[in-house]
Amino acid sequence: MVELNHNENIILLDVDGCLNPDKPDLSTDWSFETAVFETRLGQFTLVLSKQMAEALAGLNANIVWLTSWYESANSMIGNFLGWPEKPVLHRRRMSDEYWKLSNVCNILSQPGKAVIWIDDEIGWQTHYTSKQEIDRHNRLTMIQVDPKVGITKAQIEEITNALKQFD
Numbered sequence: 001m002v003e004l005n006h007n008e009n010i011i012l013l014d015v016d017g018c019l020n021p022d023k024p025d026l027s028t029d030w031s032f033e034t035a036v037f038e039t040r041l042g043q044f045t046l047v048l049s050k051q052m053a054e055a056l057a058g059l060n061a062n063i064v065w066l067t068s069w070y071e072s073a074n075s076m077i078g079n080f081l082g083w084p085e086k087p088v089l090h091r092r093r094m095s096d097e098y099w100k101l102s103n104v105c106n107i108l109s110q111p112g113k114a115v116i117w118i119d120d121e122i123g124w125q126t127h128y129t130s131k132q133e134i135d136r137h138n139r140l141t142m143i144q145v146d147p148k149v150g151i152t153k154a155q156i157e158e159i160t161n162a163l164k165q166f167d
Contacts, residue, residue: 002064002087006112009061009163012089012104015069015077017120017147019053020046027149037076046077053081055156060163061116064089066100101126101134108135114166115140116159120147139166 004010013019024032030049037044056063065073065088074085091099104117115135122144126134134140141162143155 002089004064004087004107005062006107006110009059009114009116009166010107010112011056011059011061011063011116011118011159012066012100012107013056013063014100014119014121014145015046015065015067015073018118018145018151019048019077019081021148021150023148024049024150027152029153030150035077035080037072039072039076048077048080049150050081052151053083055153056151057083059156059159060167061114061159062087066103066117066119101129104140105134108137108140112139114163116143116162117141118143118145118151118155118159120145 021027024047030051032047032049035046035048037046063083063086065086067073069077070088070090073088078084078086089103092102100119100121104115107115117140122142126142131140131142141159143151143159145151145155
């Protein structure tokens with residue numbers, strides 16, 4: 001079980017579609033680099049932006065990985081981006097297709113500050129529930145990312161404004 005500091009703002013961050021967009025050439029906000037990772041499952045090629053990473057790291061919040069990359073998010077992606085190790089949230093049961101939403105609800109069930117959920121799959125993860133059901137204390141900001149372009153500067157600004165409410 002990952003221990004999080006609920007007295008600080010938290011960003012729950014997905015990788016694919018967010019940090020690693022499908023069509024980075026459509027993004028006018030950042031420049032991207034190709035990163036090739038060797039794993040026991042084979043070779044993975046990602047496109048990542050160190051500019052985007054700097055913008056995220058500069059936000060007034062602790063970044064927590066909420067991605068199926070699990071620990072590889074730290075050892076591969078975070079390392080490539082120059083980030084220190086971040087906490088990683090996991091799927092509790094392999095059969096839980098809504099594991100990200102379960103983790104978000106678990107965090108929101110405890111008192112704390114802002115929670116920012118950045119993902120390209122928020123729509124289907126939350127299809128059968130409402131924001132009010134998930135977040136009774138109005139702490140959650142959901143950033144639905146277009147997987148073609150990844151996180152945008154406008155979304156960074158939206159996150160910045162949401163975090164200001166908790167200063």
